[in-house]
Structure formats: structure tokens, C-alpha cells
Amino acid sequence: MKRVSIKDVAREAGVSTATVSYVLNRHPGESISAETTQRVLEAAARLNYVPNLNARSLSSRHTNLIGVLIPQTEPGKAFVFSNPFYGELLSAIEYTARENGYHLLLSGTREDQNYASIAQNRGVDGIVIVGTYPGENLDALRTIGVPVVLVDSYVTDSAFHTIGIRDREGARMATQYLIEKGHRDIAFVSGSIRENGVNSKRYQGYCEAMQAAGLPVRQDALYLGTVSHEFGQQAADMYVQRGAKQTAAFVTADILAMGFAKGLMERGVSIPKDISIVGFDDVYLAQMCYPSLTTVHQDIAQKGKLAVQCILDALENPNAGRMEHILPLTLTERDSVEERSAGEC
Numbered sequence: 001m002k003r004v005s006i007k008d009v010a011r012e013a014g015v016s017t018a019t020v021s022y023v024l025n026r027h028p029g030e031s032i033s034a035e036t037t038q039r040v041l042e043a044a045a046r047l048n049y050v051p052n053l054n055a056r057s058l059s060s061r062h063t064n065l066i067g068v069l070i071p072q073t074e075p076g077k078a079f080v081f082s083n084p085f086y087g088e089l090l091s092a093i094e095y096t097a098r099e100n101g102y103h104l105l106l107s108g109t110r111e112d113q114n115y116a117s118i119a120q121n122r123g124v125d126g127i128v129i130v131g132t133y134p135g136e137n138l139d140a141l142r143t144i145g146v147p148v149v150l151v152d153s154y155v156t157d158s159a160f161h162t163i164g165i166r167d168r169e170g171a172r173m174a175t176q177y178l179i180e181k182g183h184r185d186i187a188f189v190s191g192s193i194r195e196n197g198v199n200s201k202r203y204q205g206y207c208e209a210m211q212a213a214g215l216p217v218r219q220d221a222l223y224l225g226t227v228s229h230e231f232g233q234q235a236a237d238m239y240v241q242r243g244a245k246q247t248a249a250f251v252t253a254d255i256l257a258m259g260f261a262k263g264l265m266e267r268g269v270s271i272p273k274d275i276s277i278v279g280f281d282d283v284y285l286a287q288m289c290y291p292s293l294t295t296v297h298q299d300i301a302q303k304g305k306l307a308v309q310c311i312l313d314a315l316e317n318p319n320a321g322r323m324e325h326i327l328p329l330t331l332t333e334r335d336s337v338e339e340r341s342a343g344e345c
Contacts, residue, residue, distance in 0.1 A: 004047045013043035066097050066311060067124035068104045071132050083227065083255045084283040085300060086130070089151070092304025093128060097209025100312055107118075120279055126311030129153070134196050147314035148244065149307045154196040161310040161323040163303050167198050170296045170329040174250045174278045177294075177331055179213045182340035183248035183276060188217075189235050189260055190252040191227035199227075202252045202280065232259020233266075239275075240267045246341055247275055254279040254286045254295055261289070261336065272338035282332050291335035299327050 006024075020193060022032055023040040036225035043049075050287050068090065083087050093106050105124060126147040132138070134155045142159040148196035149161045156162075178186050188206050193199045194274050210217050223238055225231035232255070239246070239260075257279030271291055273276060279286060315317045 004049045006049075007047050008042050008047055008278065009040065012047055013040045013290070015040060020064060043079060063123050063125055064102050065105050065124045066093075066102050067107065067127045068093060068131045069127060069132075069147040070106075070108050071129070071130065082229065084285050085253065085281050088283060088300040089130065089304045093308055096305045096308040100308065102308070105321065128307045128311070131198065133194060147191060147311045149310045150306055151303055152198055154198075154201070158322050163306050163310065163325045163327070165298050165327050165329055167201035168205040168208070169251070170298070171202035171250065172209045172278060173205075173329065173331055174280065174296050175206045175209035176213075178248040178250065178276060178278060178337065179215070181248070181276065181337055183214075184215055185220045185221065185246045185248070187217070187223060187239070187244065187246040187249035187275075188252075189223040189232070189249050189256060190225075191231070191256070192224060199252055206250055220244070223249075226251045227256055229255050229259035229262075232256045232261075232265035236260050236263025236267060236269070239264065240269065248337070249277050251276060251277060251279050254281040254283045257293055257295070257336075258285065258289050261291075261293070272336050276337040276340075278331075278337060286332075287334065294334045294337045295332055297330045297332045302327060 006017050006020050009024075010020045013020065013036075019032060019036065020040050023037050024044065065141065067160070070086065090106070092106075097104055102125070118266040123145060127141070127144075128149045128151060130151045132150060132153050132155065134153075138155065138157070138160070141156070148159070149163060151163045153162065153164065175186060186206075188203065190203065192197045193203050207217050220242060221244075225234060232251070235256075236259075249257075249260065251260055257277055261277055264271060264275065269275060275335070277293065279293045279295035280298075281300065282295045285295040287294050306325050306327075310325075313320065313323065
């Protein structure tokens with residue numbers, strides 16, 4: 001079947017191809033009457049006209065595509081959609097992009113893959129990278145010629161825009177909250193700790209709160225693995241096998257905290273009576289699980305929205321300079337924490 005062209009729409013509507021282009025592309029600064037606009041739109045609908053995006057990108061040098069790269073930071077781990085944090089973030093990115101006439105190209109990447117080659121092969125107008133570490137395949141991105149936004153990364157480079165939170169302060173807030181609730185022996189449950197990574201910052205915050213209260217940070221209170229529901233359950237098994245006495249745990253991600261809670265309850269440990277739990281992220285499932293999860297709240301959707309907005313602003317004004325957004329954190333209290341008296345600890 002022959003593809004309907006813009007010339008066909010112009011002939012059907014009785015206008016020039018330029019007028020059709022102005023109407024369909026919502027070209028600013030062109031005065032097209034409401035009657036003409038309606039006639040063009042109705043003609044396009046009757047003919048089932050679909051814009052040729054390849055031709056449009058060649059003429060405008062834009063593809064209206066935003067690439068989203070999520071590095072595989074934990075070897076052997078499947079892609080990230082098992083963690084609702086990424087679902088919420090990507091949903092906000094996709095919606096904001098779509099509202100502005102853009103679409104997404106989503107890719108997971110191995111640690112040995114070159115980010116720049118992925119972006120160049122796909123011909124995107126901008127790139128969002130979630131959770132990368134300093135020094136990881138970023139050098140080539142400095143000269144790729146499209147805006148790059150790093151989300152949840154501690155890379156400090158004027159070539160990249162950044163969106164994040166103060167992870168160390170959030171972890172300190174969570175641990176301090178447990179201390180104020182009377183807990184003195186507090187576990188730390190986390191994915192792997194890498195220098196200048198999110199988990200590393202959260203571990204620092206945990207240690208700072210413990211030390212400020214004169215409490216020891218003990219190796220047998222650390223449960224380190226992967227950020228997954230499955231490892232949360234494994235950490236619960238480790239807790240029981242160790243005969244652990246911790247009365248509380250700060251867990252660095254809600255998905256991990258929910259797995260930890262489930263594993264503990266399956267082994268007869270009561271939450272919060274036997275052990276209190278504070279998570280991090282405040283994903284939508286945190287209020288649905290049982291008991292509902294006390295957690296550090298961050299605005300995940302706002303992160304996604306700002307990531308797209310940074311790209312759009314940089315495309316509009318390439319010389320505006322580096323953009324950085326640090327979002328606030330709060331503690332959301334629910335049912336997974338119980339206060340302890342001095343004699344109970």
C-alpha cells in the first residue's frame with residue numbers, strides 16, 4: 001500500500017504543503033486560521049496520514065528520541081524492572097517526554113559497554129543515565145554533541161547535567177530516627193558498596209549517625225548483597241542464623257526492605273515487635289506491604305520529570321551551562337517501627 005504523503009493531505013484539504021506542515025507540526029509564528037487548521041486535520045484523519053519521522057529527523061536534524069541508559073551495576077543481575085523505583089522513574093520520564101513530543105529508547109548496559117556508541121548508533125537527541133559511577137565509560141560522552149543527564153550519580157563534571165538527592169543525609173536521618181526511638185543495636189542492609197556510589201553514601205550516613213550517638217558500627221550488623229527482594233530474604237535468613245540481637249535495621253532500598261521483612265516474618269520474627277525496619281525511596285508499594293514501611297521519601301517522579309526538562313532546556317539553549325538539581329528528603333512514618341524503652345534494648 002502506498003504511504004500517504006503530505007502532498008496527498010494538501011490536495012485533499014485544498015491547501016499548500018507548507019500549510020499542512022505548519023498545522024501538523026504546530027509551527028510557531030505562523031498565522032493559520034482555525035477553519036484552515038480544522039480542514040487540514042480532518043483531511044489528515046480521513047487519509048490516515050502518519051508523519052514520516054525519518055524524513056522529519058533528516059530535515060530538522062532532530063530525532064525526537066531520548067535515550068535512557070541503566071547500567072548493570074551488579075554482575076549477573078537481571079534487568080531492573082523488579083525494583084519499583086525504576087518503574088516509577090521511567091514512567092515519569094516517558095510521560096514528560098511524550099507530553100513534549102519525544103519518545104524513549106531504553107537500554108540496559110553491561111559494565112564493559114561504551115555509552116557513547118550506544119547513543120550514537122541510536123541517534124538520540126539527549127541521554128539520561130541512571131545510577132552510573134565516576135569513571136565508567138563517560139569520557140566519550142563529553143564530545144558526543146547531545147545533552148547528557150546523570151540521575152543518582154556522584155560524577156562531578158561540567159559536561160553533564162545532574163539530578164539527585166543527598167543520600168548520606170537521608171541515611172543519617174533514617175538511622176537517627178531509629179536511635180531516637182530507643183534502638184541501640186541497628187543493622188545495615190544494603191546492596192554492594194562501591195566508592196562514590198549511592199550505597200556508599202548511605203553507609204556513610206548510617207555510620208555518622210551511629211558514631212554521633214556513641215554507638216559502635218559492628219561487622220556482624222552489616223548485611224551486604226544486591227538491591228533485590230531476593231537478597232532481602234537472604235539477609236533475613238542470615239539474621240536468624242547469626243542469632244542476631246539487632247532490634248532495628250536501616251535498609252538502603254524499599255525493595256530490599258520488603259524482602260527483608262517478608263523473610264523475617266516467614267521465620268517467625270515479628271515486625272516491629274522484634275525488629276523495626278526503615279527503608280529508603282518510598283515507592284508506592286511501601287504503603288501497601290504489611291506492615292506498611294517507614295521509609296525515607298524522595299520524589300521519584302520529579303527526578304524523571306527534571307531529567308527530561310534538563311534535556312529540553314539544553315536543546316533550547318545549548319550555552320546555558322551545567323544544570324544541577326538536588327531534591328529534598330523527608331521521613332515517612334508508617335507501621336514498621338516500634339519505640340523501645342531502655343530496658344528492652
